[in-house]
Amino acid sequence: MNQERKIRVLIAKPGLDSHDRGAKIVARALRDAGMEVIYTGLRQTPEQIVETALQEDVDVIGLSILSGAHTTLFPRIMELIKEKGLNDVLVFAGGIIPEEDVPEMKKIGIKEIFGPGTPTETLVKYVKENVKKKI
Amino acid sequence: MSYEELARMVLKGDRRSIARAITLIENNHPKTQQMMSQLYRHGGNAHIIGVTGPGGCGKSTLVGKLVKEFRHKNKTVGVIAVDPSSPFTGGAFLGDRIRMQELSADEGVFIRSMATRNNLGGLARATKDAVCVLDASGKDVIIVETVGAGQSEVDIIKVAHTILVVLAPGLGDEIQAIKAGIMEIGDIFVVNKADRENADRAVIDIRTMLEMNSGKQEWKPVVVKTIAIEGKGVSQLVEKIEEHRKYLEKGAFASKRREQVETEFFEVLRQKIEESFLNDLKKKREFDKILEKILAREVDPYTAAENVIAKKLKNNKD
Ligand SMILES: Nc1nc2c(ncn2[C@@H]2O[C@H](COP(=O)(O)OP(=O)(O)O)[C@@H](O)[C@H]2O)c(=O)[nH]1
Numbered sequence: 001m002n003q004e005r006k007i008r009v010l011i012a013k014p015g016l017d018s019h020d021r022g023a024k025i026v027a028r029a030l031r032d033a034g035m036e037v038i039y040t041g042l043r044q045t046p047e048q049i050v051e052t053a054l055q056e057d058v059d060v061i062g063l064s065i066l067s068g069a070h071t072t073l074f075p076r077i078m079e080l081i082k083e084k085g086l087n088d089v090l091v092f093a094g095g096i097i098p099e100e101d102v103p104e105m106k107k108i109g110i111k112e113i114f115g116p117g118t119p120t121e122t123l124v125k126y127v128k129e130n131v132k133k134k135i
Numbered sequence: 136m137s138y139e140e141l142a143r144m145v146l147k148g149d150r151r152s153i154a155r156a157i158t159l160i161e162n163n164h165p166k167t168q169q170m171m172s173q174l175y176r177h178g179g180n181a182h183i184i185g186v187t188g189p190g191g192c193g194k195s196t197l198v199g200k201l202v203k204e205f206r207h208k209n210k211t212v213g214v215i216a217v218d219p220s221s222p223f224t225g226g227a228f229l230g231d232r233i234r235m236q237e238l239s240a241d242e243g244v245f246i247r248s249m250a251t252r253n254n255l256g257g258l259a260r261a262t263k264d265a266v267c268v269l270d271a272s273g274k275d276v277i278i279v280e281t282v283g284a285g286q287s288e289v290d291i292i293k294v295a296h297t298i299l300v301v302l303a304p305g306l307g308d309e310i311q312a313i314k315a316g317i318m319e320i321g322d323i324f325v326v327n328k329a330d331r332e333n334a335d336r337a338v339i340d341i342r343t344m345l346e347m348n349s350g351k352q353e354w355k356p357v358v359v360k361t362i363a364i365e366g367k368g369v370s371q372l373v374e375k376i377e378e379h380r381k382y383l384e385k386g387a388f389a390s391k392r393r394e395q396v397e398t399e400f401f402e403v404l405r406q407k408i409e410e411s412f413l414n415d416l417k418k419k420r421e422f423d424k425i426l427e428k429i430l431a432r433e434v435d436p437y438t439a440a441e442n443v444i445a446k447k448l449k450n451n452k453d
């Protein structure tokens with residue numbers, strides 16, 4: 001039998017956003033690019049997101065947020081990721097994140113931020129080129 | 136981390152190591168077998184529950200509620216939720232956790248989503264190994280969810296001690312279920328979405344069907360109504376599950392286990408024998424020579440196969 005690796009991605013929605021169209025479009029695009037995408041629905045706490053990433057042993061976490069709560073939620077998520085030792089997981093974010101917040105988000109370890117309307121091909125390419133395959 | 140270290144951490148119940156171990160299994164990593172041989176002897180304690188039925192009937196919602204009920208009883212729970220990979224892209228959308236998210240911060244619960252990876256034969260094997268990892272890690276109850284869609288799904292769910300077949304009223308599920316051969320394997324039948332019309336009708340239909348099938352088996356399959364979204368009927372369902380477990384413990388358990396182990400051992404043995412002979416043949420390029428002889432009708436396939444076996448056995452002795 002052959003060894004078979006797959007990129008596993010968690011698409012998570014922290015905060016109180018009331019819809020997840022964007023997140024689902026991203027999830028579908030990554031799936032169509034051959035990845036295994038775990039989707040967990042709306043209103044996830046940082047603890048739930050990081051614990052899910054751990055149990056599912058994902059290579060990538062995509063955070064989607066519209067509500068503006070990123071300045072509190074993202075640092076907490078990154079803190080938990082470090083606490084649980086998920087150091088080689090690639091974290092990117094999408095949704096509505098003001099330009100002036102981007103440097104801070106990158107400083108805490110979010111590798112890339114995609115604004116609304118980013119073509120899904122860009123995202124797929126980014127993930128494929130930046131993921132660290134663990135095994 | 137070495138596989139021995141990984142196995143040791145799994146036995147301690149370390150969550151990250153459990154997750155890692157399942158990834159090794161899914162990827163069919165060369166070290167999987169050695170890791171599993173360390174874990175295997177520590178398994179065998181969990182009650183394994185299979186949950187199958189058509190897509191959309193409420194399996195994941197129900198599994199979430201079952202886990203909560205078992206947690207109330209202070210049992211630790213592992214869940215493996217299997218979903219299909221796309222045959223075209225190999226990707227998968229794994230959404231079962233949406234219905235179980237309130238559980239993900241509970242340390243007594245471990246949930247893992249697995250994609251079929253278009254390898255249904257291998258998947259039964261991988262699911263068994265993943266169950267074994269959770270078992271060795273000390274989980275009291277392990278629930279395996281899979282879409283009941285055909286023979287291979289039936290193979291997957293056969294790892295379970297107690298099998299729940301979930302249906303919902305009014306979808307013509309019953310007929311689907313018979314086609315997929317899942318009526319025969321159910322120990323407990325669940326009519327979920329009992330808030331909908333025709334739930335009682337579905338219960339009667341299933342009972343009738345079961346009576347027609349009922350042979351001399353000691354356990355008579357039961358039918359339970361649930362409304363998973365509201366958690367209704369779930370504690371009754373857990374009672375039935377425990378009744379089935381008690382029934383198994385009275386004796387049927389031993390024979391069921393024996394049957395499962397026999398099937399498993401033969402599967403693995405067959406695979407190993409095949410690999411060992413074929414690898415040899417291909418390495419030495421003898422394969423082509425033999426095929427040519429058969430093509431030229433110098434030898435028949437049966438004699439050729441016996442010759443290959445005799446030769447290998449002789450070589451092994453020397
Ligand atoms: N009306 C009703 N809907 C339900 C019930 N249980 C689950 N659902 C809904 O059925 C849909 C599919 O549920 P899910 O658990 O994902 O089904 P699965 O595909 O079998 O795992 C979801 O929208 C659920 O909210 C129920 O008891 N009654």
Ligand SMILES: [Mg+2]
Nearest residue numbers: 194195231280
């Ligand atoms: Mg499901």
